[in-house]
Amino acid sequence: MADLTGRGQRRAARYSAVALLRHGIGGGAWPRAWRTHEPKRSYQVVIVGGGVHGLATAYYLARNHGITDVAVLDKGYLGGGGSGRNTAIIRSNYLTPEGVRFYDRSLGMYERLAAELNYNVMFSRRGHLTLAHSDASLRTMRWRAEVNKLSGVDSDIADPDEVKRLVPFLDTSAGARYPILGALYHPPGGIIRHDAVVWGYARAADSLGVHLHQDTEVTGIDVVGGRVSGVRTNRGPIATGTVINCTAGWSTLVSALAGVRMPVQTFPLQAAVTEPVKPFLHTVVVSGTLHVYVSQTDRGELVFGASVDPFASYSTRGSLEFIEGLAGHVLELMPSLAQLRLLRQWAGLCDMTPDFAPIMGSTGVDGFLVDVGWGTYGFKAGPVAGEAMAECVATGRTPEIIAAFGLDRFEEGRLVAEKGAAAVGH
Ligand code: PYC
8 A cells, every 4th residue: 555654654444334345345355454564774663572562662652752763573473472372351450559550551541442543452341350269369359459449440359149140150159179258350351352452553553654574583682882773683684772672481582682681580371262152251250279260252262271381481382281270170160161172272471570560661771671571461561561662762761650660670679569460370
């Protein structure tokens, strides 16, 4: 499609019922959602990682700050890492005030995203239940509910009768091996179609002039006199004064290319999906004690996840141990699912920090910024992280909403302590 501005921008095809009808009748191909380019020899900003964080950062740089001379580099395909491997759960029922405020902004942005990007991201606000099977976990749920309410986030404690009303298929009997004593109920939580989020941001960033480069691996980051001067890639060198590391899984390795150390360890997180069945589960259900979370997609499949694997690794393969453990736990919660067949399983990589909060903002190397260390929370944060990182680059200042997440907190002992908000024990 034509370059309309001379600055590499183009008007993306408008998706609408009328456009669908016109194409249905007239035939013809839809324009590609984003263009391909040869990498230029220099860009104002280079973003490493073409997942939701990298693409959202590129989009907000262009949309909010008019910075369009931006390249997003991904060593594989867009959304092929954590963005396409998570279980698509979004929520803001965190434990710390910093976390609640941050993830709540993201949830609000997700809610408006389809209209903003003219792309159906299938946002589904359906409520999120975190079950408590012990007095200790009920206490943590109460704590989270109170912190949430203080920040204006809708969360409260549900008793077992309310849990049964919301999810009749759950075994809420006192005779269960881990009886349900109550739950943290968070009505604004839900799910969204994760691939669509990636494609929507990619298409919008492209239409604003951002270059998206797939199969483009960063093999080196040049630093001269403490300042970034460029990146080396398998497609040649690119000069730039600003590099943002938006990777998940490889964040330590990419940061090491710039000589920056990260307190991060990488663990696989496995997930699985069943055959589709009639809709019966209208809420996201999480059990920390049983290490399981489950939601039902609009197609009827159940999507399950669990804890991270118990050893650090870069493997994205599924294992039999995971499926055996998961099946046992799911049947303790919902015995009537015994006949359901699993379709497939997969894994993504989680970069775990010591306090389960991300690392965002500037580093000791001028022009090298990070948006990493998301553990099991990354997908939920995509929009707000992109917005904040774009502001960081454009203004040279750290926005208040990410002030608590700086790399220097580990030296200064200002940890954020977000572990208690993890879906399951890790
Ligand atoms: O934090 O809700 C969560 C979550 C679900 C899957 C991975 N993390």
